[in-house]
Amino acid sequence: MDEFGLINTYFARAPIGSDVLQGIGDDCAVVNPPEGRQLVMSIDTMVDGMHFPYGTAPERIGVRVMCAALSDLAAMGARPHWFTLALTLPEADPDWVAAFADGVFSIANRYECSLIGGDTTRGPLCITVQVHGSVEPGKALRRAGARPDDIVYVTGNLGDGAAALKVIEKKMTVAPGSFSYLLKRFYAPTPRIIEGEMLVGTASAAIDVSDGLYADLAKICEASGVGAMIDVARLPISEHWSSYTNEAQAQEWALTGGDDYQLCFTVPREQVGKLENWIREGRIVATAIGKITNKHELLLVKNGKPFELERKGYDHFG
Ligand code: ADP
Numbered sequence: 053m054d055e056f057g058l059i060n061t062y063f064a065r066a067p068i069g070s071d072v073l074q075g076i077g078d079d080c081a082v083v084n085p086p087e088g089r090q091l092v093m094s095i096d097t098m099v100d101g102m103h104f105p106y107g108t109a110p111e112r113i114g115v116r117v118m119c120a121a122l123s124d125l126a127a128m129g130a131r132p133h134w135f136t137l138a139l140t141l142p143e144a145d146p147d148w149v150a151a152f153a154d155g156v157f158s159i160a161n162r163y164e165c166s167l168i169g170g171d172t173t174r175g176p177l178c179i180t181v182q183v184h185g186s187v188e189p190g191k192a193l194r195r196a197g198a199r200p201d202d203i204v205y206v207t208g209n210l211g212d213g214a215a216a217l218k219v220i221e222k223k224m225t226v227a228p229g230s231f232s233y234l235l236k237r238f239y240a241p242t243p244r245i246i247e248g249e250m251l252v253g254t255a256s257a258a259i260d261v262s263d264g265l266y267a268d269l270a271k272i273c274e275a276s277g278v279g280a281m282i283d284v285a286r287l288p289i290s291e292h293w294s295s296y297t298n299e300a301q302a303q304e305w306a307l308t309g310g311d312d313y314q315l316c317f318t319v320p321r322e323q324v325g326k327l328e329n330w331i332r333e334g335r336i337v338a339t340a341i342g343k344i345t346n347k348h349e350l351l352l353v354k355n356g357k358p359f360e361l362e363r364k365g366y367d368h369f370g
């Protein structure tokens with residue numbers, strides 16, 4: 053099957069909604085921006101053997117690349133609308149592409165995000181997804197909004213991505229139920245779109261945790277010109293894997309493991325009551341883990357003592 057056959061068969065699906073005037077099939081896509089909103093966009097690339105293990109099932113790759121790309125929109129508090137897809141494939145294997153497309157659309161449809169174009173080339177397996185979303189004017193959640201005394205929160209659990217990788221690489225064995233929990237967290241990490249949109253107008257800053265909480269919170273601090281103090285004992289860690297390692301190791305993974313795709317966000321004191329109500333009502337799953345300070349450093353404390361890290365987070369060129 054040639055390039056156009058592949059695209060037409062597996063990717064040219066009817067867009068969701070009526071805002072796509074020209075989708076796949078011309079030199080560019082044409083869309084109507086949502087009235088009165090600002091556009092927000094981000095691009096993510098995943099390389100075979102680097103961002104997912106060699107031989108990963110194509111459906112899983114499709115799911116994972118979409119979840120990771122949408123996670124960036126979540127971190128800005130944006131609502132997804134459209135995406136473009138650049139595919140570099142070693143061969144035009146219709147079974148592979150069909151399964152990959154199923155993975156991609158399972159997530160795209162859930163978040164009402166329409167595929168409006170892309171590019172297909174031959175080469176080592178590599179996938180790039182550009183997502184486009186929107187926010188109310190001036191309301192995007194940025195990294196540069198944290199102020200001293202804000203409370204630092206994180207959604208869900210931390211360290212699942214790191215623990216999942218250990219399990220996938222057969223360096224750790226867990227019970228079958230926990231195994232499937234971890235596989236899901238690695239291959240289908242929920243993009244926190246709902247939480248991101250909820251936090252618009254409440255959070256002062258946000259980031260999605262892709263390089264590890266320590267490294268990503270440091271980016272909020274850097275951009276905001278502040279520091280933070282994190283209580284390591286408060287880090288939300290899943291019992292699906294914590295019992296298979298010691299406490300300090302689990303906390304280290306929670307701080308430095310990548311691929312969690314949770315949101316780390318800061319909340320000004322006057323908004324904390326509202327957020328705590330949401331948590332109590334089960335509208336958002338989030339944990340307070342520390343606070344923003346005016347010292348330009350990221351302090352980790354555990355039971356009143358400094359907590360030392362062996363490794364500070366994922367650095368793509370480190
Ligand atoms: P051009 O040469 O003008 O860049 P192409 O011939 O590469 O266009 O692509 C033809 C159409 O198919 C375009 O609308 C493009 O957006 C779309 N397309 C190509 N590859 C993909 C893909 N992997 N997923 C979705 N749409 C794609």
Ligand code: MG
Binds near residue numbers: 078
């Ligand atoms: Mg063209």
